[in-house]
Amino acid sequence: MPLVRKPPGPPPTTAPASDLAAMLQLLAGGSDEERWSAARAAADVPDSVAALGEALARETSTRVRQAIFTSLARIATPQSVDVVRGYLRSDDAHARTDACDALIAMGEAAWPYLGTLLRDHDADVRALACGLVRNMPSEVAVPLFCELLNLEPDANVCAAAIDALAEIGGPEALPVLERCHERFRATPFLAFAITIAADRIRAQSASPRA
Amino acid sequence: MANDARKRVLIVDDASLVRLYYRTTLENAGLVVGEALNGIEALEQLLTVRYDLLVVDVNMPQMDGITFVKSLRGKSAPMASTPVLMSSSEAHAMRIAAARAAGANFYIVKPLTQEALVQYALLLCGAPHG
Amino acid sequence: MTFTQAKRYYVERRVVERMTATGSDSFEDYFGRLRSDVYGEIEHFVNAFTVNETYFYREEHQLACLSSDLLPARLQMKPPGEPIRIWSVPCSTGEEPYSIAIWLLENWPLVDQHDIEIVGSDIDTNAVSAARAGMYVKRAFMRLPPYLLEKYFEPEQDDAWKIIDDLRQSVHFTTANIVDRTQTNAHGRFDVIFCRNVLIYFDETSRRRAAENLYENLFPGGFICLGHTESMSRISPLFDVARFADAIVYQRPPE
Numbered sequence: 331m332p333l334v335r336k337p338p339g340p341p342p343t344t345a346p347a348s349d350l351a352a353m354l355q356l357l358a359g360g361s362d363e364e365r366w367s368a369a370r371a372a373a374d375v376p377d378s379v380a381a382l383g384e385a386l387a388r389e390t391s392t393r394v395r396q397a398i399f400t401s402l403a404r405i406a407t408p409q410s411v412d413v414v415r416g417y418l419r420s421d422d423a424h425a426r427t428d429a430c431d432a433l434i435a436m437g438e439a440a441w442p443y444l445g446t447l448l449r450d451h452d453a454d455v456r457a458l459a460c461g462l463v464r465n466m467p468s469e470v471a472v473p474l475f476c477e478l479l480n481l482e483p484d485a486n487v488c489a490a491a492i493d494a495l496a497e498i499g500g501p502e503a504l505p506v507l508e509r510c511h512e513r514f515r516a517t518p519f520l521a522f523a524i525t526i527a528a529d530r531i532r533a534q535s536a537s538p539r540a
Numbered sequence: 541m542a543n544d545a546r547k548r549v550l551i552v553d554d555a556s557l558v559r560l561y562y563r564t565t566l567e568n569a570g571l572v573v574g575e576a577l578n579g580i581e582a583l584e585q586l587l588t589v590r591y592d593l594l595v596v597d598v599n600m601p602q603m604d605g606i607t608f609v610k611s612l613r614g615k616s617a618p619m620a621s622t623p624v625l626m627s628s629s630e631a632h633a634m635r636i637a638a639a640r641a642a643g644a645n646f647y648i649v650k651p652l653t654q655e656a657l658v659q660y661a662l663l664l665c666g667a668p669h670g
Numbered sequence: 671m672t673f674t675q676a677k678r679y680y681v682e683r684r685v686v687e688r689m690t691a692t693g694s695d696s697f698e699d700y701f702g703r704l705r706s707d708v709y710g711e712i713e714h715f716v717n718a719f720t721v722n723e724t725y726f727y728r729e730e731h732q733l734a735c736l737s738s739d740l741l742p743a744r745l746q747m748k749p750p751g752e753p754i755r756i757w758s759v760p761c762s763t764g765e766e767p768y769s770i771a772i773w774l775l776e777n778w779p780l781v782d783q784h785d786i787e788i789v790g791s792d793i794d795t796n797a798v799s800a801a802r803a804g805m806y807v808k809r810a811f812m813r814l815p816p817y818l819l820e821k822y823f824e825p826e827q828d829d830a831w832k833i834i835d836d837l838r839q840s841v842h843f844t845t846a847n848i849v850d851r852t853q854t855n856a857h858g859r860f861d862v863i864f865c866r867n868v869l870i871y872f873d874e875t876s877r878r879r880a881a882e883n884l885y886e887n888l889f890p891g892g893f894i895c896l897g898h899t900e901s902m903s904r905i906s907p908l909f910d911v912a913r914f915a916d917a918i919v920y921q922r923p924p925e
Contacts, residue, residue: 333771333774333775333781333786333787333788333837333840333841334753334785334786334787334840370851370882392607392907393908396882396906396907396908397882400875400878400879400882403874403875403878404875404879421632421634421635421638422638423598423599423604423605423606423607423635423638424604424606424607426599426604427599427600427601427602427603427604427607430599430601431601431602431874434601434874435873435874435875435878436875437693437873437874437875453629454629454630454632457599457629458599461554461599461601465693467693467695467699468699468702484629485650485651486629486650486651487629489555489557489558489629489650489651490555492557493555493556493557493558496556496557496706497556497702497703497706497708498702517651518651518653518654519558519561519650519651519652519653520651522557522561523557523558523561526557526560527557530706534702534705576903577903578903579903579907580901580902580903580907580911581901581903583911584901584903584911584913584918587911587912587913587918588913588918602902602903602904602905602906602907603903603907607907
């Protein structure tokens, strides 16, 4: 038989750095492979948030950036949330996506910040925040979306909230959607989205849940 | 389907109601419509099915629209030269410039009207105007 | 699919699994997600009921892709003489790594010219022991042509068949949790990894960690095959999408 049986193969090629100082040094100035490896190892060292933040600011490899975001998501402290949420304002779409994905991966650690992000002065940030809030438990998310829709002047932010409500909203969202409809009569997409969302909510609340 | 001469449009957007709105609009205009919810899924579909036009959002999970278009333009022909209509809520000049630099053929700020979507879609995919 | 009263526990367990995986805190919450098909939940739900239904030659199109496209592509990139390494993870009770071995012996003309190392790993030590033992009942052979059953298995008592020693010794089995970097790194680098129907069950953070681990376990230019209903589009942007005649697979970008 030509297939060979060997004890599991060659030794690991990326030996994780042994101590914090060595790791931070690699994170700051190693090769792509070393920075990636150090960024990953940093997840087990909560003190590394500042170093990860600095590394992220100058990192150009998308793969290493990805690893840094994963480690920040795993650390999931208020400090790491702070670093990540800053990238929601980035002009680089890749960084915004990385930040959103990392904040979703953080789960509960990010929740306390999402309400504030929904009230951000920048409509683009509010729209991204809608995508984060929809991952919270629906009894928390739905009231946040309703509150937003009552006042939100930007059609695209409303659209993001309506998209979420179509999925997680209950009957309490119906009057809010109706008022939003009144305000945006001149925006055909929102009229369409609100009609679909309201229909879905009605259909769901009409059928008894198991 | 092999002999179907209708133009095919792939909608790349993570918002389900946006996809539904575009789909309804474009199907009414006689186009065949596919959907992907981010850039990776769009690349997967493009490797299997030919499209004449991509309508692409910017902010999406896992792979954003800008990264997607850059990656698309680096693939081999004919996939690489598929026209891209970028449609996003982002209206800052810098972000629109980034989309153009990545290889988007046209950029419109959301929310779109059905008329505008059909007009640009037919124009960019070279379909006869209805 | 019908479920008798006796299967009630099984059903409940799968529903609870999916509730945990989606972060649903109540059945109502989960049921809402299922109805609206949030992030393809219907598909995940269906998969949850079939995940352990493994058998020989499952997803044969991927095996075809392995011999006709993936291995030839890897040989072009590898220094001559280096062994080809293939990892089946999670391997459950061994059907997949043994299928890979049988498929290559039967279908890959170059099988005699290269050293091929097949490793199967699973987090479940019971599964790994069963894989090492190599005993299977009839259901596992529903897709395997009968002449291959005759060729690679020996009949045992009670309708069971045991894999022949030669083949049994050509697959190496280990215990490994793909979320644990120390454990995955210890397995070294592979040319092709089969990682089917597991990543979709992880939470977001574990999924990212597992994807990064598997990336490290691939040679640059190496391939990873997911289950046919899975897509990297919901897991990680680290890999390139590659399409071959028989399958869509993912690739660690070549350097």
